[in-house]
Amino acid sequence: MTRPPQPRAAASRDRLLRAAAEELAGSATLEVAAVARRAGVSTGLPYRYFGSRSGLLIAVVEAFYQRLSEACARRDYAGATCAERERQRVRDWVDFLYAEPLAPMILGGLAGDGEVAAFHTRQLAALVESCARAVTRAQRAGELPADRDPELLAAATLGGITASVSAALTRTPRPPASDVTAQLWAFVSGAAGLPGATA
Numbered sequence: 001m002t003r004p005p006q007p008r009a010a011a012s013r014d015r016l017l018r019a020a021a022e023e024l025a026g027s028a029t030l031e032v033a034a035v036a037r038r039a040g041v042s043t044g045l046p047y048r049y050f051g052s053r054s055g056l057l058i059a060v061v062e063a064f065y066q067r068l069s070e071a072c073a074r075r076d077y078a079g080a081t082c083a084e085r086e087r088q089r090v091r092d093w094v095d096f097l098y099a100e101p102l103a104p105m106i107l108g109g110l111a112g113d114g115e116v117a118a119f120h121t122r123q124l125a126a127l128v129e130s131c132a133r134a135v136t137r138a139q140r141a142g143e144l145p146a147d148r149d150p151e152l153l154a155a156a157t158l159g160g161i162t163a164s165v166s167a168a169l170t171r172t173p174r175p176p177a178s179d180v181t182a183q184l185w186a187f188v189s190g191a192a193g194l195p196g197a198t199a
Contacts, residue, residue: 015039015040015041016035016036016039016041016045016046016049016050016056017059017060019036019038019039020035020057020060021060021063021064021101022038022101023038024060024102025102028105030053030056030057030060032046032047032053032056035056054113054115054116057116058116060102061119061123062119062123064100064102064106065127068093068096069127071093071096072089072093072096073089073093073130073131074130075089081143082138082143082144082192083189083194086188086189087189090161090181090184090188091181093161094161094165094180094184095177095181097165097169098165098169098174098180103165103166103169104166104169104170107162107165107166107169108166108169124158124162128154128155128158129151129154131154131157131158132153132154133150134154135150135153135154136150144192144194145193147193148192148193153191153192156191157188157191157192160187160188160191161184164180164183164187165180168180
């Protein structure tokens, strides 16, 4: 039986994760010694909690996707129709990524070794799987056309959102989030077969 982390240990781990996210957002690189300095701990403490630089990067990516899931990706929306619920999800998704300091690095292909890349790929696959289940439910409820392949539709829409927001985040100046949301909703509603849905 695994014991829950002690409050002090959990606080230290959280402090290291915050320091790693700040370091990555500020310099687009992650050195364990710099993270330890920023967190005000010994250089060895990050290794105690995360094992390696790759383990620390994986924890940062995992925390990013947890925040994304809570903000919109796996959130239940209360709209009366599929179009209302998913339009709000797209809006929240764009707003989250615009506000998230790590979004440009993570969406743009966070530099790391194969272990980090494989973990990132698994996170994306889990989002596609979750979205595909939602598509299937909407099809069974008659809210989406039955001729759409749920997994392919999920992959296309999530990939389109990711690539589009990633491109928007690299522009100077960034386009307004509302414009990006409107463009993405036109794409998502068209791909999902929701004609007449407006942003």
